[in-house]
Amino acid sequence: MISFEDMSVTYPDETHPALAHVDLKIGEGELALVIGPTGAGKSTLLRSVNGLVPHFSGGRLTGRVLVEGRSTADHRPRDLADVVGFVGQDPDATFVADIVEDELAYSMENLGLPAPAMRRRVEDILDILNLHPLRQRTITSLSGGQRQRVAIGAVLTAAPRLLVLDEPTSSLDPLSSEEVLAALSRLVHDQGVTIMVAEHRLERIVHAADMVVYVPVTGAGVRAGRPAEILATSSVAPPIVRLAQLAQWDPLPLSVRDARRLAPVLRSHLPAQPDAYGHRPTKGPLVASVRRLSARYGKLLALDTVHLELAAGEVTAIMGRNGAGKTTLLRHLVGLRAPQQGTVTVEGRKPSELRPSEAVRIVGLVPQDPASLLSSDTVAGECRDADRDAALASGTTRSTLERLMPDLPDDMHPRDLSEGQRLALALAIVLAPAPPLILLDEPTRGLDYLAKSRLTTILRSLAADGHSIVIATHDVELVADAADRVVVLADGELISDGPTREVVCHSPGLAPQVARILAPAQWLTVAEVASALTP
């Protein structure tokens, strides 16, 4: 189906290849999961399948990539559109029409299919992806999960034998990603489509994969194999694999179902409940409070009389579906939006009424895309600007950054940093004026497990220093690792608020893998289990 023969890719103005000597074959009807640390070259690998690399990206590709016998050297992406469907990370950037049905038909129009065939295929795809009720809707009115399914449908109508997806669920809530992943596994099993998909949160998809392709950080030595054998030795592994390694389970289980069958022995070695069970930390002094806050976008009620108090030394996770009001709540807390109804106070002041240079001293937000916060062309320049903006002693931001991520080269362009490094830089800028309240919107998007555990350590130490931290996230594993308290929003209403263990363990959508495997005991993380096993 696809074969990479000694492929190397070097981007323009780079001395080192992004990928080197890739030899790889993916067979008909397989679901190949591409994993690896951030910045390793997963996207490069995926984009080379349909020729976006090098035809669109520039750079030099040596070796060969063959798709159904066609070489990407002399076939441009458009010439492969009937064989390869490519879905990128951000579906919004790829839509060319405003109505769902027209979007679905676009690639078939380009292929010049006759109208009756197009009608038939659009109907088929509407059924396969369960988009039928949405066919006449404008794309802007759809939710994140629905949009991602439209983006997948839009390439599927061309009936490609191969579907390539680059982190299709990175911005989706747990249930929407289930929705998308279920659609993918239907395509593999019922339609025999070959799928290549990159994903960071392996726990969501690894049980459905036939094959795992591991791309190491240097881009050299890409290897592929059965999921269990690759994961046993890779540096990126979901909690289930780490728990299995801890308990020395063999063969390696990849689904919660398989793991639960092996779990009774492990459970018998563990106490009935973890030590921290039922433990409520003493609350620090109040940092921020939200009272009876309501917000509307046009007719849509985004927040409905929300009450929330945030204390020092506490990490609070805000969870909920896409569009539940998480980002809106953060925007109110940081003062980007003024409350229409209700009040928001941070350290006794109203953030929306403060001048920007005053506001950064009491509350800081790292937005969903940390790169949007960066504007200078070197790391050093970025730190200098931050000192000046907040009127800090020069060097403050740089030393904050040093604490978060040591040895970041001064002269590097922020664009060349890895996702994790960029997040650290943005966090350092927000952190430098030492605001008591720090907000992070979806911080783990695009982060690998290593970067995520580093983030967890940073957040815990900030909380220990007396900051109040709020993270809006879909990532249940991050919540299990880092949060003391979980607040769940649904359609703008605050529906639950309590210690992490109590809120997530009984929820089918929010429970982390370890809790699912070891239920009814409420263990949250592998580390917790490990420390209970070693007295």
Next chain:
Amino acid sequence: MSGRFTTLRVAPLHPVAWWLWAILLAAAAARITNPICLLLILAVDGWVVVSRRPDSTWARSFSTLLRLGALVVVIRVVFQALFGVRTPGHTLFSIPSVSLPSWMAGVTLGGPVTADALAGAACQGLRLAAILGCVGAANALVSPFRLLRCVPAGLYEIAVAVTVAVSFTPQVITSLGQVRDARRLRGRAISGVAGIKGMAVPVLEGALERSMALAASMDSRGFGRRAVSIPRQRLSSVATLAGLLGLAVGVYGVLDAGAPFALGLPVVVVGAALVLAGLAASSFGNRSRYRPDRWSGREWVTVAVAAAALAAVVIAGRDNTASLSMPVYPLALPAVPPLALAGLLLAALPSFVAPAPVEGASR
């Protein structure tokens, strides 16, 4: 499934029909300075837009262009007051006049400002606002994506550039919001000169990146595949380009009385023939159309009523030129031309003839 009648699809009006309707109405507006007629045109635009616009982001362009129109009126009036040619009339107030050096003779600055001149300027501004209103109505009624699908295949490269450009504007707006937020989050000024200077580059950068992603997506979805051979494509591009050049030269020849005859009409004919041949050569076996827009009775009615409105205005103007303009010297109340008003009112008919828009956001 929700009620089976709600999912029945009614084909929306052909995009070209809406644009022809708007262009004909704009052509009528261009012949008028009578404020009664102009306000009627704006009312017709507004009525049709409100009753027939689809639920999409484009639908907002009408109010944007109306605001732009209001700005045009204001600017026109202010300029008349400051720099306008001085004519006798009812003096409202006087601006101290500045004597200009002799090489700027003919330009006046300041002096007495008359009600007559201001009324004339306001009506001229209103004419431009009415034309903008027609363009805004067409923009609101037809998504640019649908219009682009009507472009002949030979011009498709241009269409793609336009698609990317059209989606560039909303992307600039998204990007602008992001950058403003980022500046606020960093504690920087978000207004004033410093604010604008710091924002322009990241805004354009962000919007450009998104446009590149769109272009990549279009390419990987087979955009620009050709069944036609490459030499033939080249030949057709050359023919189209040469034809367009010929057309430009020819039109110049026709309009310029001093140009030799050979440079006029013959060049126009040859140019037009080349363009058509070039388009025809490139459009074989290219693309197909899903649910092609159909031209039926409703489309004819829509175009016909707008043509009738234009005809009524032309005839009313031929019978009595003064009835279509604002009487300024001396200042008087505008006339009420019955034929022109009736014709313009007829142009509101599409709000009943055109199918109602599909509920986009209904859940």
